[in-house]
Structure formats: C-alpha cells, structure tokens
Amino acid sequence: MRLPSTRRRAQRSRQRGLSLIELVMFIVVVGVALAAVLRVFAQATAASADPQLQRQALAIAESLLEEVQLMPFTFCDPDDANLASASSTAGCASLTEAIGREGSEGRFSTPQFDNVNDYHGYQMSGIVDISNTAVPGLSGYSAQVTVQAASLGSLGAASGEVLRITVQVTGPAGTSATLDGYRTRHAPNAAL
Template identity: 65%
Template sequence: MFIVIVGAAIAGVLPVFIQATASSVDPMIRRQALAVAESVMSEVMLMPFTFCDPDDDNAETASSGAGCATTAESLGAEGGENRYGTPQFDNVNDYNGFSMSGINDITNTAVTGLTNYNVSVAVAAAALGSITAGSGDALRITVTVTGPGNTSIVLDGYRSRHAPNSP
C-alpha cells in the first residue's frame, strides 16, 4: 500500500520537476540577450554627439550644422564608416540602422555562444523634457536584441547635446 501511495505521489510531482528543468534555460537566454543589449547601448551612448562629424575641423566649436567646415552630422554613417574597420563609427548618429547577425566584438571577432542572437540599432530625434524633437538636441537610441526561442529585448536610451557639443 505504501509503495502505491508513494508511486502515485511521485507520478504527480515528476511533471513539475520536468517543466522546471526545461524552463530553467529560458532565463539564461534572456540574461544573455540583456547583456548584449546593454553592451551595445553603452557603446553607442559613449560616442560623441556633435553637430559636425568628429573628423571636421569645427567639430568642437560648431553650434549648429551650418558651422561645420566640411561634414555636418546626420542620421546614419557617412563616408563609408562602419563599426569594425576604418573609418570607424565616431558619432552617436552613425549607429542608426546598424545591425548584426551573430554577435561580434568591436574587432569583428565572433563571440562564442552568441551566434543565434541578432542586434539592431535605431537612432532618432526625440523630445526630452524642454528639448523639442525638432531641435535635434536629443536622440532616442533603441537597441533590439533577438535570440533563441523568440526572445526579444528592447532597450531605449536618450542622449542630449550640451552647449555647444557633447564629446
């Protein structure tokens, strides 16, 4: 009788353990996706936010795009800039439209174990407090990471320009 009762109890509890074990990988995938998103967001946020391309002679002093000697910044990379080679991204705006399939570090070396993750970055003018979107003095940066099992993480960050530029 004891064996029958214990057997029935184990049969009832066993599916719970199986489900818990099968689901325990899911938080790891979300944590990896979040770590990738935070890393890319930090990389973008640490870039200068200037009116002119940082290679422009007037980048440090221009108070508008009209003050640039050669190249005013606009959304998206200019002049063949990319994340990995020369010329390299050098402004927050350059990351607009950037994406990668499989995660690579800044030297374009694949990160082991992250080949099933994808990243996309969008940068757009934004309103932020008293800053209007039309002024171009604030940007909304959206980093989207997708991973195995339909995992999706979206991070939004804001970057504002200070007088006259923000290195």
C-alpha cells in the first residue's frame, strides 16, 4: 500500500534533520555564549591573586603585632636594678622605660628590644623573621609599628597603664593591612 504523496513528504521532512542555515545559526549562538562565559572566567582568574596578597599582608601584620604584644611592659628598663620591685617610674634606679627605643636597641642588634614601647617607630622593608632571615616571597612588603599611650575602659591615656600598638603593612598592587592591639600593665609591674 502506497501512502499519499503529501503524507510521504511530511514523513521525509520530519526525518531530514537540520538545514545548513540552522546549523550555522546554532554555531554562532553557542560561540557568543561561550565567549561570554570565558570572559567571566578570565576576569575571575586575573583577580584571584588579589585576595592572596591581602591575606599575606594580614598574616604579616598579625605576626608582628603578636611579637610586640608578647614583650614585657614595665616601668623600668629590663636592665634596671629595681625592675622587679618598681611600682612606678619613680621606683627605677636609673633606667625608666619610655616610648621609643633606648640608645642603640634594635630588633636584631645588641642590645635588642626588651619592652613593648621599644618597637615605636620600627620599620622594615622586605619582611624578615625574628632571626633577621628574609622570608621568601615577601620582599615586596613593608611594615611599620606605632606604639602610643591609649585609653581603654576606665583607664585613661594619662595613666600610662595602656599602650595601643598599630601595625601597618603595605604590599604589591597597593595591598595594605592595619591592625591595632592593646597591651596593658598587669599588677604593679607585670610581664617580666
């Protein structure tokens, strides 16, 4: 039995597939969509290093802030004979502790920093660890420390019982991180 010619034509047209024009249009549409998706991926990849730079600057600032906060905070210089018994700067034999380094003290030199406030004004360009060894990959960063009297709760800045430590780190591509921390004097002459 033969099908009528219109039915045969309808069956053939259903079985034919895509025309050349339809195929070209499909390729163009997919190409444009793929280009847009690849552009988004390229921008995300190019900016992916930025958070790493910021995290590195923050890690440097945290490390340096912790180093400073762990130093003693005393009325007298740790080389003073009355260090352990002084309950104010008047109790020091001769070496009172003040904001800033005393003489030739340094982070790595002899004599070394021996009190929190010795770090005031400390700067480094290219990050080095506590043993003065350059940390690989951090030569593009710099850090600066500021230590100043501060108020905290019921303690006023004039009391001399609180120090505010600010660490500023700058790095590649304008990266920066600033952290503040406080160091308080506990008991009459704490943190020996």
